[in-house]
Structure formats: structure tokens, C-alpha cells
Amino acid sequence: MRHDLQHSDLPVVVIGAGPVGLAAAAHLLERGVTPLVLEAGPSVGAAVAQWGHIQTFSTWAYNTDAAAVRLLEAAGWAAPNPKRLPTGRELVKDYLEPLAATPAIAAHVRTGHRVVAVTRAGLDKTRARDRAEAPFLVRTEAHGADGADGVEQDLEARAVIDASGTWGLPNPVGPGGLEAVGERATRAAGVVTSALPDVLGADRARFAGRTVLVIGAGHSAANTVLSLGRLAAEAEGTRVIWGLRGDDPSAVYGGEERDGLPARGALGARLRTMVAAGRIEVRTGFRVLGTRTTAEDRLTVRADERGEDTELEVDLLVPATGFRPDLGMLRELRLDLDPAFEAPRELAPLIDPEFHSCGTVPPHGAELLAHPEEGFFIVGMKSYGRAPTFLMATGYEQVRSIAAHLAGDTEAAARLELDLPETGVCSTDAGSCCDAPAEPQLLGIPTGLAHGRNGLATERA
Known part of the structure; x- marks a missing residue:
């Protein structure tokens, strides 16, 4: 049957x-x-x-x-x-x-x-x-x-x-598909946000005047980076850092004016302009190895950046990693x-x-x-x-x-x-x-x- x-x-x-x-x-x-x-x-x-x-x-x-x-x-x-x-x-x-x-x-x-x-x-x-x-x-x-x-x-x-x-089930920010060392604890501590926070709306107060690290190379990341770039122009003390595992940020810009979807193409074009203006700090070859909270409720991110160990202290991390x-x-x-x-x-x-x-x-x-x-x-x-x-x-x-x-x-x-x-x-x-x-x-x-x-x-x- x-x-x-x-x-x-x-x-x-x-x-x-x-x-x-x-x-x-x-x-x-x-x-x-x-x-x-x-x-x-x-x-x-x-x-x-x-x-x-x-x-x-x-x-x-x-x-x-x-x-x-x-x-x-x-x-x-x-x-x-x-x-x-x-x-x-x-x-x-x-x-x-x-x-x-x-x-x-x-x-x-x-x-x-x-x-x-x-x-x-x-x-x-x-x-x-x-x-x-x-x-x-x-x-x-x-x-x-x-x-x-x-x-x-x-x-x-x-x-x-x-x-x-x-x-x-968001992807972790760590290497090789794994969580970074300490990532689970820092997520629980509230210093890691959702993948698509409402930066210019409901979550504005959380981001204004803070140092924010965005990890990811997709359009979710680009969307959040753009919103943060606008917030940085409006709220003094807002610093935007964009961490890319790859070595070339231009890959994220997509087709720009050649894109069959104008909204998607405009996203890439605006992003390139904002990076060129220095409103967004791009860190390429940036692979997160570990995260830990500080006594001041901030976040220390340990990374392999272009083959060198580095530490970066931020207020919030946005895991736009898919x-x-x-x-x-x-x-x-x-x-x-x-x-x-x-x-x-x-x-x-x-x-x-x-x-x-x-x-x-x-x-x-x-x-x-x-x-x-x-x-x-x-x-x-x-x-x-x-x-x-x-x-x-x-x-x-x-x-x-x-x-x-x-x-x-x-x-x-x-x-x-x-x-x-x-x-x-x-x-x-x-x-x-x-x-x-x-x-x-x-x-x-x-x-x-x-x-x-x-x-x-x-x-x-």
C-alpha cells in the first residue's frame, strides 16, 4: 500500500x-x-x-x-x-x-x-x-x-x-564551526546580542555610545554594520568594528549598481561608502578564538588576526554568522x-x-x-x-x-x-x-x- x-x-x-x-x-x-x-x-x-x-x-x-x-x-x-x-x-x-x-x-x-x-x-x-x-x-x-x-x-x-x-540555532563565532572558548558563558552574560538587533529602534539605547564588534560577512552583518554606522554619526562615542574572517571586504559589497535587485545592490554600495569614510573600522583576517567578560561587564575578544594573536575589548558582540x-x-x-x-x-x-x-x-x-x-x-x-x-x-x-x-x-x-x-x-x-x-x-x-x-x-x- x-x-x-x-x-x-x-x-x-x-x-x-x-x-x-x-x-x-x-x-x-x-x-x-x-x-x-x-x-x-x-x-x-x-x-x-x-x-x-x-x-x-x-x-x-x-x-x-x-x-x-x-x-x-x-x-x-x-x-x-x-x-x-x-x-x-x-x-x-x-x-x-x-x-x-x-x-x-x-x-x-x-x-x-x-x-x-x-x-x-x-x-x-x-x-x-x-x-x-x-x-x-x-x-x-x-x-x-x-x-x-x-x-x-x-x-x-x-x-x-x-x-x-x-x-x-545561530552559528557560533569561533573557528572551525565550533564555539569560541568562553562563547557560551559570554552569551549567557548578555554581552552577545541576537544576529539582527534593532540598532536604530528598540535596541538603540543598548548600542548608543558603545564599542560594538560585528562578526560576519553576509547581508545580515552588512545590515547591522550600516545601522551602527548611522548610529555612530548620531550618538557620540559609538564605535563600530567589523570583523571579517576573509581578507577582502569588497566580497561583501556584491553587485552594487550591477545587481538585479536594486535594494541589495544599494546595500553594498552604501556599505562601501561608509567604510571608505572611516565610519566603520574593518578588521580582515579576523578569526575569533575566545571571549571572556571583564570586571566592568565588557567583553574581551581574543582573535587570530592575520596570523597574529590579538585582544580587543568591546561592549557588545553581534554574531551575524548565519x-x-x-x-x-x-x-x-x-x-x-x-x-x-x-x-x-x-x-x-x-x-x-x-x-x-x-x-x-x-x-x-x-x-x-x-x-x-x-x-x-x-x-x-x-x-x-x-x-x-x-x-x-x-x-x-x-x-x-x-x-x-x-x-x-x-x-x-x-x-x-x-x-x-x-x-x-x-x-x-x-x-x-x-x-x-x-x-x-x-x-x-x-x-x-x-x-x-x-x-x-x-x-x-
């Missing part, structure tokens, strides 16, 4: 109520398949809300899923201006929250339910006999849900779609992951950032994302593992195909419906070429005008 017909009385569990997770629910419902969306945060789009002050590279036209829009329009939704660039906050308020509130989806979303493990009911990963016939068992832990903090619950599912993203997938909850499943990128093995060669940028990764669906664990799929940003070039529109195509597969429509599952164009010059050395840029006012671009003909957004959850 085909797996997609097994346990049809059970729901398909979708882990994560971000853009791709809710799109998965919309596609499943259109196919007559019952979803159950489990969100760890207190509300839908909880991870997106944490970078709510940031605008995407792309316009509203590329940030919504077709099945989701059909549900929203049926509920009387007023679509945002398709030519505007939404912030993360607007993405949640004007799209994800209304989508989750539609009658079709509202009954199938549970917030405050963190998935801590996925397995097969009664079978650990060493057991092969009748494995595909056993339902999935999904263990959740309640957080802030009706006062049931810490309460565990086991749920059964006919299939599982993991759209939990990577936001919750994210990685949390695979711990999937330990009892049979996965086929690329050993380098921790992405599905067949997908990994197509997303290698040394060879591919945002727009050069071909659309893909259920077949490419399949694992030996039949009926289990990783989608969205998490499907790319450690590769940073994910596009939200790609995630929407992933779940469209998977929903068709789970409904038994193999023809629709195999058909690729996303026509993804090349998104201009995108420096794969930047570390996160599809990241969200700085606010348009930082880039000198009027809101609503900073969009490209090929603009596509990245997902952060």
Missing part, C-alpha cells in the same frame, strides 16, 4: 507556522488533506517577528503563496501593494496573521507547542520491518499554552513536513543528508554557495526532498541546511509539490510550476546573498521603489 494512502484519518503534521509552514497547510487543505501546524513560538511567524524591523529584498508580489492567497481572498483579505517591500513585521501582521485566522486554517494551528522529537510509533530508527506502515509519532512540549508550560504530548501523524527553519539546522529532534528518523551542508543529499549540489546564488538554484519538489523515511520532508530554510541562499518562493514550490505527493497526485508533484529567474549579480562569497537588506532610508531608496524585476524574498524561520 502506498504511504500517501496510509493512516488517512491522521493529520499531516507541519512543524513551524512561518511563511512556508502556513503555505504547506494551505496547499494540503486544497488537496483535502488535514494539516496540524505546530508552532514553538507564542504566535504565528514568531521567528519572522524577531527581525520585524528589517525589510526584504523583494516586493509583496514575491512574498505570498498562491494557495495562501486564495484562502485569504475568500476571507475578504485586502492585498498589500504588490510593488512595496514589506518589513518582517508587516509580513506577519498583513499576511501571516490574517492567513492563520482564516476559517480554513485557524482550527489547524497550535502555537506554544515546540516539537522535541519525531519518530515512528513503536519503532526506533534501527527497526526496518513494516516501518513505512507505522504512523509518525511527534512529541511536543507546551510553552505558555494555557499555563501548561513543560507539558509533553505525543501526537500521531500520517506524514511530517518540517518547516521549522534555522533561526533558533544559522544551521537543528537536527536533534530528528535523530530517530532515517535521513539522507549531505555530510557538508546537512541538506537532502540530492539537493546539496544544487545549492552549494560556491557555485550557486539565489536565482540559480532550480525549482524542486517532493522527489528531490525525499528521505529514506517515507512521508517525511524538510522544507523551507531548513531544507538548505547550512547553505544560505534560500528563497521564500522556492519554499512555496517545495510545499506545493509535497502536498500533491501526499494527496497521491504524482503528476502534479513532479511538475515544477515555479519559473525562477536569475536574480542579478549575487556574490556567493557574501555568506548570505539572499538575506534581507537594511531599511530603504539607510540605502537612500524611497520605500516602495526599491524593488527589482526579479525580486524574490528570503525566509528566516
